[in-house]
Amino acid sequence: MTPTPASPLHAHRRNRPAFTLVEILTATAIMIIIILVMLVISTETITAYDGAIANIETTSQARRVQEALQKDLESAILRDDGNTWIQVEHPAEVGNLTRGSTPHLMLFSPAADRTKREGTRTGRIPGATCAINYQIAQRSPFHNPGEHIQQIYGLYRAIADARATFTTALPIIIGDTKTGAQGQPPLAFWQGTAEVMDINGNRASQNLMEWAASAQNFQTTNVVGLTLVFWYFDTETRQMNAITHEENANSVREACAKAGLSPRVIPYLGDLKINATQFIVDNNSGAPIKGHLKHIDYATTILSPDGAKQLRGLQHTAKSPRIPAEKFKEILTAHGFIFTGTANIAGQ
Numbered sequence: 001m002t003p004t005p006a007s008p009l010h011a012h013r014r015n016r017p018a019f020t021l022v023e024i025l026t027a028t029a030i031m032i033i034i035i036l037v038m039l040v041i042s043t044e045t046i047t048a049y050d051g052a053i054a055n056i057e058t059t060s061q062a063r064r065v066q067e068a069l070q071k072d073l074e075s076a077i078l079r080d081d082g083n084t085w086i087q088v089e090h091p092a093e094v095g096n097l098t099r100g101s102t103p104h105l106m107l108f109s110p111a112a113d114r115t116k117r118e119g120t121r122t123g124r125i126p127g128a129t130c131a132i133n134y135q136i137a138q139r140s141p142f143h144n145p146g147e148h149i150q151q152i153y154g155l156y157r158a159i160a161d162a163r164a165t166f167t168t169a170l171p172i173i174i175g176d177t178k179t180g181a182q183g184q185p186p187l188a189f190w191q192g193t194a195e196v197m198d199i200n201g202n203r204a205s206q207n208l209m210e211w212a213a214s215a216q217n218f219q220t221t222n223v224v225g226l227t228l229v230f231w232y233f234d235t236e237t238r239q240m241n242a243i244t245h246e247e248n249a250n251s252v253r254e255a256c257a258k259a260g261l262s263p264r265v266i267p268y269l270g271d272l273k274i275n276a277t278q279f280i281v282d283n284n285s286g287a288p289i290k291g292h293l294k295h296i297d298y299a300t301t302i303l304s305p306d307g308a309k310q311l312r313g314l315q316h317t318a319k320s321p322r323i324p325a326e327k328f329k330e331i332l333t334a335h336g337f338i339f340t341g342t343a344n345i346a347g348q
Contacts, residue, residue, distance in 0.1 A: 058304050061220045062339040065155055065300050068219065072132055073296050073343035077108040080276035083173050083183040086293075088228060088272045090245060095138040095153065095321050096328040099270075100247025101225035101301070105134040106186035108165070108173075115161040115197050127162035131169040133190055136223055137213045138321055151321035152312070153303075155223040158212035160189075160196050163203075168194040185273050222308045224336065225301030230272070232279065232291035234264075240294065243268060243279055299340045307335025 078085050087106045090099040110128035117124055138153050160169060168189065175183035190208045198204045199216035211217070229244040229252055244252055246267035253265050266281065266289065273280040278288040303311065310331050314323040 072109045075109045084185040084273040086274040087186045100245040102136045131160040131165045133158040155219040156217045157219040158217040164196045222303040227299040229297040231295040296343045304335045
């Protein structure tokens with residue numbers, strides 16, 4: 001029996017040489033290079049995306065703060081009656097923040113977002129003027145204040161509704177001509193008690209210092225600095241001058257010098273009281289500064305999410321809300337963003 005010859009196709013398959021070890025290794029190396037390049041590109045894309053999201057988040061936080069400050073300051077009540085209508089106090093350092101960057105700002109303004117109804121009632125609260133309090137605090141806005149990692153920096157904006165302002169705050173500011181009681185600065189109101197709205201919309205008597213920094217008044221997180229510069233028109237010298245905390249005075253002078261300006265920059269240490277025609281620096285009531293408030297420059301420093309994460313990690317490691325000063329400065333330099341604004345003061 002004659003054997004059947006193999007087909008040409010089968011013969012070709014038997015004669016095709018296999019891949020050599022060198023070819024396999026070369027192909028593998030090329031594949032690894034391609035994967036590594038794709039990995040680098042993907043990592044850079046993800047990093048850029050995360051950075052963009054972080055910038056959007058930080059900018060959004062800043063916008064909330066800046067818009068609230070501008071609206072409140074530009075509508076602030078500033079009457080020419082000898083009483084203090086705006087007060088800035090720097091009582092103490094807050095965590096790693098210096099006194100100059102943690103002002104306690106108190107004013108009166110018809111805040112557009114004020115509470116307008118009594119709880120679930122349909123009746124509106126009469127009036128519009130509200131006592132407003134800004135402050136930076138380092139605490140937990142959540143339910144576990146004992147955890148060091150939750151001791152975060154944040155800006156708190158408290159608004160005493162129009163009824164509480166009318167019944168409690170304004171009598172303190174204006175005084176009582178019948179009894180001869182002199183008007184006191186806004187701090188006298190915020191250091192006391194008053195019936196204000198709680199987080200559920202019910203009116204209750206509150207210790208205002210505690211209530212002002214409570215969860216319901218938490219504005220935004222990661223605020224690690226607020227700088228205020230008060231520009232006033234000196235009626236005697238006919239020029240614009242500035243008043244700011246002593247920690248910021250040199251920076252204001254340097255910025256003015258670069259702009260070719262040479263205003264008088266008056267520093268204060270702990271307290272500034274303002275009415276329509278004068279400023280009282282550090283309770284020096286014997287020599288008030290005469291002038292009309294025209295502008296307020298404000299600058300807010302906010303940590304990026306990465307900076308806040310690093311800060312929480314160091315707080316957790318140190319088991320303390322305060323970390324070494326040099327470490328905090330490094331985080332602030334690398335991850336702190338400064339947002340500025342100006343409020344034009346009309347007064348009333």
